[in-house]
Amino acid sequence: MIKLENVSFRYPKSEQKALDNITLELEKGSFHFLCGASGAGKTTLFKMLYLELLPTTGKLNIINNQADNISRKQISELRRHMGIVFQDFRLLNKLTVWENVALPLSILGELSAQQKQAVNDILDWVGLKHKINEHPNKLSGGEKQRVAIARAVVNRPKLLIADEPTGNVDIEMGKRIMHLLCELNKHGTTVLVATHDQELINSFNYPRLKIDDGKLSINNV
Numbered sequence: 001m002i003k004l005e006n007v008s009f010r011y012p013k014s015e016q017k018a019l020d021n022i023t024l025e026l027e028k029g030s031f032h033f034l035c036g037a038s039g040a041g042k043t044t045l046f047k048m049l050y051l052e053l054l055p056t057t058g059k060l061n062i063i064n065n066q067a068d069n070i071s072r073k074q075i076s077e078l079r080r081h082m083g084i085v086f087q088d089f090r091l092l093n094k095l096t097v098w099e100n101v102a103l104p105l106s107i108l109g110e111l112s113a114q115q116k117q118a119v120n121d122i123l124d125w126v127g128l129k130h131k132i133n134e135h136p137n138k139l140s141g142g143e144k145q146r147v148a149i150a151r152a153v154v155n156r157p158k159l160l161i162a163d164e165p166t167g168n169v170d171i172e173m174g175k176r177i178m179h180l181l182c183e184l185n186k187h188g189t190t191v192l193v194a195t196h197d198q199e200l201i202n203s204f205n206y207p208r209l210k211i212d213d214g215k216l217s218i219n220n221v
């Protein structure tokens with residue numbers, strides 16, 4: 001599903017590598033946690049998996065697409081199979097909550113009755129049924145996060161990557177979100193979740209990846 005071979009990445013004008021010689025393979029249907037201190041490189045790695053950044057050196061393959069020489073069109077096509085929850089949410093304030101969540105489906109054309117129902121159901125699941133006509137700039141941080149999660153999963157993506165998806169919600173909602181990700185995974189979605197929440201990590205028996213100063217290791221402690 002994902003394969004990185006000796007991937008390094010350096011931001012322009014930066015002295016240090018943000019990702020340092022990472023080799024990683026995530027099998028189809030797997031679930032991994034990604035942990036690491038602030039500034040370790042988690043978001044940079046996610047941006048690379050979303051092909052927003054490309055490796056400075058090394059090889060990257062996402063869902064059978066080799067990242068070097070990939071066209072913009074291929075990137076858009078590939079992203080249709082990916083759900084991503086950004087740390088900063090990236091919601092569109094011009095659109096309502098409902099429209100934001102429907103976006104991965106409406107990009108492909110008019111929504112069917114079944115797709116509209118899927119948008120309603122997921123918004124209900126994350127407890128935002130009463131906010132569907134609001135615009136994101138009127139929501140709390142936790143509410144925005146839940147909209148971002150709903151948008152990432154509505155499409156039942158092949159690959160779901162979530163950057164601190166429970167960072168702004170209470171414990172109960174955090175459990176609900178994790179349950180949702182586990183259910184998707186049981187239905188075949190490959191999942192990668194970055195989190196600082198050790199308690200959350202300890203409540204699940206999923207393998208843990210650790211990133212430290214841009215270097216990745218498997219860490220099961």
Ligand SMILES: Nc1ncnc2c1ncn2[C@@H]1O[C@H](COP(=O)(O)OP(=O)(O)OP(=O)(O)O)[C@@H](O)[C@H]1O
Pocket residue numbers: 011012014018036037038039040041042043044045087
């Ligand atoms: N746009 C950028 N330009 C230059 N350097 C950047 C940029 N974004 C991040 N960095 C640097 O890259 C390194 C990794 O940052 P990254 O955002 O990936 O960390 P993180 O693990 O997601 O941290 P956090 O837990 O705080 O979200 C840091 O040293 C950071 O300062």
Ligand SMILES: [Mg+2]
Pocket residue numbers: 042043044087163
């Ligand atoms: Mg980050």
